[in-house]
Amino acid sequence: MDHPVTLAAPCPPRETAVQTRSPRVSRREFASCAAAAAAGWLMTACGPRRLHELSKDQLRSRLRDLEREYSRRYSATVTVADTPAMPGVLFAYALDISRCIGCRRCVYACVEENNQSRDPQVHWIKVLQMDKERGVDFTHADPYYEPREVPEDKHFYVPVACQQCRNAPCTKVCPTGATWTEPDGIVVIDYDWCIGCRYCMAACPYGARHFNWGEPSIPKGQLNPKTHVLGNRPRPKGVVEKCTFCIQRTRNGRYPACVEVCPVGARKFGNLLDPESEIRYIIEHKRVLVLKEDLNTVPKFFYFYAT
């Protein structure tokens, strides 16, 4: 801020040394540039609207279009919901590090529930194996552990997915506004507006966002037909996706899939604004931590030690 002069000074054009004559714009060049600009403006104005800009009827017809498309492609009756956030609800998650045994049941339950691509493989949950000696240390964490049985001696496990930050860095860097925080605290992505620039992946300190490098593949018959437009509906190639706290389940009152599958009951979920919720009990009675607290991302995903 103190030296705007240096920052604002335009770089001298490279050509000046070589080219002495200022370039003249031909009539043809001008006309084609103008036509391209007009086409660009037209496409933006008449192209896809943001979800919140659509009228109710438009949104409904858009969702029906999606349903028809998915139903045809996967030979199943697919529903695409747009269930809104419940008033007075702020979702939060808690994971008991003292119980997790690193069995990865949650990873695969999530893949099935949220229609992640099987090949190329996309996993929204990454289970990190850590050394008890080092504590929570991402530098030495290993997501590729493959012993015969878990848990292993001298290790503990930290599953990491989207931390649903209240001060989310990912939503700030999106150049198209394709990702934002919903009123119930879920950070969502509009796959129609994601241009695949992956800025959000660079901004996320938890590696929780995943890019569809190839055309996502879900075998027929394995698609979860109950989808949400901002969540688990099938994604195209070239967009970013992430955990949405199972938006298609939790906005209907249900627990996320990973909570229900965890064989040791290490995963807890609830409403942060409800003093009677499990989440509030944990925060008030247990030793709780958040990952990379110093980055001030203010996650709504808590880790705790019940014992």
Added chain:
Amino acid sequence: MTRGVRHGLGLAALWLLLAPAGDALGAQSPPQRPAERLEVPPPPFSDGIFPCSACHASMKVNRARRPLNDMHADIVLAHDAEHRWCLDCHDAENRDMLHLASGERVSFDESYRLCGQCHGEKYRDWRAGVHGRRTGDWNGHKAYLLCANCHNPHQPHFKAIEPKPAPVRPSRPRK
């Protein structure tokens, strides 16, 4: 001042007189029952083992600690085995029930009350939904699991399990 002392002594005497009665009353009052009904699945009995009275009704009670050879030989007790034997939890008079330390009989559906006698902290967490797995609705009907649905009551420590496959390492997509 003397009056005050006398007054105090009188109160103390009254307390001494009443205290044992109070204790006795406390012992007789039923232990606090869970306020809300807890939705629990049926207890995980081995096939054909329940009702226990089917065999035990006609048998004499033998309280001696001994190796079990004829029946229940598969049960390995690794749950504070030094201090515990079958009839510390299973009721000798009514074989289809368990009993608490107080002698109160509880059904197998309510076995969490038995476990909660020693594992009070876990019991409290379980009731709050923090210990153990819950399924159902985060804002409505929640299904609990009994302690025994996850922990074998005779060997409560969890056994190691096989993990699901590790993620594939990043590589260039094929197309």
